[in-house]
Amino acid sequence: MVVEGEFRTEVLVIGGGIAGAVAALAARRRGAEVVLVRRALGATALSSGALDVAPDPLATPRRPRGQELSLEACVHHLAASRPDHPYAILYDExxxxxxALAFAEDAIDGVRFASPTEANRCLPTPVGTLKFSGGALHSIIDGDLARVESQIGVVGFRDHLEYDAELWARLLTDACAAAGLVRSFVPVACDFLSRRDDVLLQPFEIAARIDDDPAGFVASVRRALSPNVKRLLLPPVLSRGDPEVVLRQLEDALYVPASESLATRQSVLGQRLQRYLDEALEREGVAVVRGEIRARDDRDLDTLEYRPARPLPPPARLFLPNGQEPEKNEPGTPVRARAVVLATGKYLAGGLAKNGCLYEPTLRLPVAVSGPGCASTFRLTAHEVVEEQAFFRAGVRVDGGLRPLDEGGAIVDERLLACGDVLAGHDPARDGSAMGVAVFSGYIAGRRAAVVAAQGTSFAGEGG
Ligand SMILES: Cc1cc2nc3c(=O)[nH]c(=O)nc-3n(C[C@H](O)[C@H](O)[C@H](O)COP(=O)(O)OP(=O)(O)OC[C@H]3O[C@@H](n4cnc5c(N)ncnc54)[C@H](O)[C@@H]3O)c2cc1C
Known part of the structure; x- marks a missing residue:
C-alpha cells in the first residue's frame, strides 16, 4: 500500500471487471499480496447476466441449438478454428x-457454469429470444429452457410498456419452437406497478420498488397466477441486491420454482455481477483502490504511477478554445509491484482507445489487429453489422504465458501479464466467448502473477 509516498504491493491488477477480479482472486489464493486498482466500472457491470464460454460450432439461426456439443468441445473447436483467439494462444493450458470455471464458481457467489461435459444452456431474454450460454448468474441458470418442460408462467407487469407478459409468452413459445423445443408459456400479468407513472419505469427503478416491497410483489404474482403453472420465469429486475430474498418468498408462497431471465438494456444483472465480484475481493483480502494507473514512459513497468480517480470535468471544459491551457498532468504516486496484470478491458472501459490509430493508453503497448502495429481505424469496420469487425478484435497480443509482445514478437516485460477484453483476437460482442475468455485468462494470469511475484527479488522501479 502507500508507504513513504510509494504505492507498493506484490501483485498489482489494473482493472476491476471480471477478468481483473478473477486474476486478483487467483493470485490471492496462491498467497500473494494483491492490490486491484480500477478507474471505474467497465463492460462487466453492463453485461446481461450471461457468462458466454463458447458457441456451439454447428449452431445457425435456423438450428440455434447446433449439435449440443459439450462446453469443452465448443472451447476446443473455437481454439482450433481461430488461431488468433485467446483460447488458441492458451492452447497448452x-x-x-x-x-478455471470451478475456481470462479467457488470464489464468486452468484456465478454458475454448466458442467464442461454439458451443452450450452438455453436462456430466455426479456425480448422473447433465446441465448445459448455456458454460464449465468445463479438466479438465471436453472431456468434453462432445454431442461425445463412444464407449464412456465412468464411474469410481466400489467400496463407496463416493456414487460408485457402476453407478448413475452407468445415470443418465447415461437422462439422455442424455432429451436425445436415444444414449451408452453402462460402469461402472468401482475398488478404490482399500478400507479399512473409506472408505465415507463426503468429496470433499476422497478428493482428498487421490489426491494422496497418484496411481499407486495409476491402477492401481486399470486393474484395473477393460474393453477396450472408449474414454474415461474421473471423479468431481470428482481433486486438490485440479492434476488434470493424474493425468489425464496415466491417459492415459499406459491410452491413453484422461479428464475430470472437475462437482461438487455440497463442491466440490473450486470451491476449485480459486479457486486458479487467486489464482495469476493473483500472476502479474500484483495485491496481495491479507486484510481488510475499509467506508465510515465512507454512500455516501462518501472515508471508506473497511480492517480486517484477524479470526477470528470464539466462538459464545457472538454472542448477548450484555442490557446487555453490544458489541464496539467500532475505527477502521480510511483507504483512498485513485483508482477502486474493488465485487465483494462476494451474501448468501453478505456483499455483501448482510438485517436487516428488504435492505442493502448495504460502502458502504450502495441495494438494488434490482424498482425502487430498501430492500426489505422479506417478499414477495421465492415459495412454489414453481421460481418466480422476487425476493430473489435483488436487488442494486446500475448504469448502462451499471457505476456504482452512487442512488434517483433519479443516479450515486453517478464513481470507483465494481460487478460480479458484487452487481449487481441476476440470480439466480446460477437464471438460468444466473452466471459469465458475473461475468466480463463484471468485465472491463468493471476496464478502466474503470484509465481512471478514470489520469484522476484525486487519491486518494479527498483531495478533488477
Ligand atoms: C452491454 C453489454 C452486454 C454484454 N453481454 C454479455 C453477455 O451476455 N455474455 C458475455 O459473455 N459477455 C457479455 N458482455 C461482454 C463482457 O461483459 C466483457 O467481455 C467482460 O465483462 C470483460 O471483462 P474485463 O474485466 O476484461 O473488462 P471490463 O469489465 O471492461 O473492466 C475493465 C476495467 O479496467 C479499468 N481500467 C481501464 N484502464 C484503467 C487504468 N489505466 N487504470 C485503472 N483502471 C483501468 C476500467 O475502469 C474497468 O474497471 C457484454 C458487454 C456489454 C458492454
Missing part, C-alpha cells in the same frame, strides 16, 4: 479450463 486448455486442460485447465474446467479448473
Amino acid at each position: 486448455l486442460g485447465r479450463f474446467p479448473e
